[in-house]
Amino acid sequence: MERETAWKKYSATDLDAVNALAEDYKAFITENKTERECCEAAVEAARAAGYVALEDAIAAGTALSAGAKVYATSHDKAIMLVQLGALPLEMGANILGAHIDSPRLDVKQNPLYEKDGFTLLDTHYYGGIKKYQWVSIPLALRGVVAKKDGTVVRVSIGDGPDDPVFCVTDLLPHLGAKQMEKKGSEVIEGEDLDILAGNQRTAAAEDAGGDAKGANSASDKDAVKAFALTLLEERYDINEEDFLSAELEVVPAGAARDLGFDRSMVIGYGQDDRVCAYTSLRAQLALANASLKRTAICILVDKEEIGSVGATGMESAFFENTLAEVMALAGEEGHLRLRRALKASRMLSSDVSAGVDPAYGSVFEPKNSAYLGCGLVFNKYTGARGKSGSNDARAEYVAHLRRVMDEANVTFQTAELGRVDAGGGGTIAYIPARFGMDVIDSGVPVLSMHSPWEVTSKADIYEAERGYEAFLQA
Numbered sequence: 041m042e043r044e045t046a047w048k049k050y051s052a053t054d055l056d057a058v059n060a061l062a063e064d065y066k067a068f069i070t071e072n073k074t075e076r077e078c079c080e081a082a083v084e085a086a087r088a089a090g091y092v093a094l095e096d097a098i099a100a101g102t103a104l105s106a107g108a109k110v111y112a113t114s115h116d117k118a119i120m121l122v123q124l125g126a127l128p129l130e131m132g133a134n135i136l137g138a139h140i141d142s143p144r145l146d147v148k149q150n151p152l153y154e155k156d157g158f159t160l161l162d163t164h165y166y167g168g169i170k171k172y173q174w175v176s177i178p179l180a181l182r183g184v185v186a187k188k189d190g191t192v193v194r195v196s197i198g199d200g201p202d203d204p205v206f207c208v209t210d211l212l213p214h215l216g217a218k219q220m221e222k223k224g225s226e227v228i229e230g231e232d233l234d235i236l237a238g239n240q241r242t243a244a245a246e247d248a249g250g251d252a253k254g255a256n257s258a259s260d261k262d263a264v265k266a267f268a269l270t271l272l273e274e275r276y277d278i279n280e281e282d283f284l285s286a287e288l289e290v291v292p293a294g295a296a297r298d299l300g301f302d303r304s305m306v307i308g309y310g311q312d313d314r315v316c317a318y319t320s321l322r323a324q325l326a327l328a329n330a331s332l333k334r335t336a337i338c339i340l341v342d343k344e345e346i347g348s349v350g351a352t353g354m355e356s357a358f359f360e361n362t363l364a365e366v367m368a369l370a371g372e373e374g375h376l377r378l379r380r381a382l383k384a385s386r387m388l389s390s391d392v393s394a395g396v397d398p399a400y401g402s403v404f405e406p407k408n409s410a411y412l413g414c415g416l417v418f419n420k421y422t423g424a425r426g427k428s429g430s431n432d433a434r435a436e437y438v439a440h441l442r443r444v445m446d447e448a449n450v451t452f453q454t455a456e457l458g459r460v461d462a463g464g465g466g467t468i469a470y471i472p473a474r475f476g477m478d479v480i481d482s483g484v485p486v487l488s489m490h491s492p493w494e495v496t497s498k499a500d501i502y503e504a505e506r507g508y509e510a511f512l513q514a
């Protein structure tokens with residue numbers, strides 16, 4: 041069975057729409073590089089589309105009926121949007137779920153130190169990265185510092201036009217003979233992913249001892265680190281201890297860009313899984329004024345890259361709790377009704393899939409792999425070895441989705457994540473499937489997944505949004 045590229049079917053008007061979406065998408069992922077930033081942007085977009093905060097609706101005791109639109113967040117890192125349909129929720133919702141965390145380097149709690157005249161920040165990597173990819177590229181620092189007095193200082197350095205950036209250094213090849221003999225996972229070790237953050241020192245007069253005798257003299261001890269701390273105090277009103285209660289993420293600096301002579305692709309950071317999160321959010325908001333039969337839900341969660349754990353991950357009760365609150369306001373209160381709603385729901389676990397890479401063809405089985413440009417990918421199952429850890433969607437559900445996609449003229453493809461026994465991976469799909477609902481992985485194919493600069497096709501982004509919209513309306 042051949043698969044067709046979506047590019048073939050586009051009219052000039054379609055191409056305009058493909059490119060317009062890509063422009064918005066590039067702006068979104070350039071602007072929003074952390075889960076907090078994505079959550080905040082989603083709140084803003086939801087409010088603009090007429091959504092109200094669930095907590096406000098609860099406080100006001102607002103009765104929700106068909107057409108009502110509410111959103112809830114979890115610790116500013118996960119968000120759920122609900123637009124009520126005409127049917128009772130007990131009969132199930134159509135749900136899009138994506139994740140807004142991406143692999144990165146997290147600044148440690150006690151990160152600052154000085155060595156050989158440099159200020160450095162110690163990090164602990166987050167998610168599955170190839171560590172060697174994170175050296176010698178410009179990096180930005182984004183996140184928050186929560187102070188003891190309750191204020192939360194936002195930090196974003198490295199993406200403004202005049203901002204400085206940071207980097208992790210690498211060894212020059214002239215002295216790298218021994219390093220190059222190491223295996224890939226050890227070429228750069230986790231503890232060596234430290235961020236270069238300064239080299240200037242405080243003026244000699246500011247030292248307690250006063251006599252400058254070069255970088256290693258006793259009186260100069262930590263003068264470079266002291267200089268960095270002075271700057272942090274001046275610009276952000278934070279001191280060294282405040283790092284204890286900070287969440288600072290080190291991410292690639294720079295904007296998402298067009299890739300290729302034909303500008304058919306996007307290269308950018310964090311496309312796993314913001315390409316699916318953004319298109320899911322867009323699809324949900326596109327229906328804001330539509331009257332739906334089934335309730336439409338879009339949930340964007342954190343912590344997928346480390347196992348969906350924690351209060352903001354899919355394993356948390358955020359999803360169930362929010363649904364229970366909405367049902368109560370819709371006059372469908374009760375444990376049993378909630379369980380029925382969960383079981384009767386359908387979900388697309390909107391997550392990226394591995395696209396066939398011509399440079400690494402041997403890890404793909406050509407008939408059952410995703411190709412860039414061939415549309416929205418459905419992974420009936422993921423997992424490793426004998427499908428271990430996978431959510432294997434049932435055939436009847438796949439048939440339903442084929443019907444929905446064909447009726448909406450969405451270009452889609454089916455795939456596995458690579459050859460049998462080549463490796464594997466997982467998503468959030470198996471978690472909501474526990475409730476008995478139908479869930480399948482569906483998303484955009486990506487090249488260089490989990491690298492600082494991932495690659496997607498504009499056609500797939502477009503087909504994903506259209507497919508998600510069709511799914512919500514089905």
Ligand code: MN
Nearest residue numbers: 312313391392
């Ligand atoms: Mn993912």
Ligand code: MN
Nearest residue numbers: 312313345490
């Ligand atoms: Mn991932």
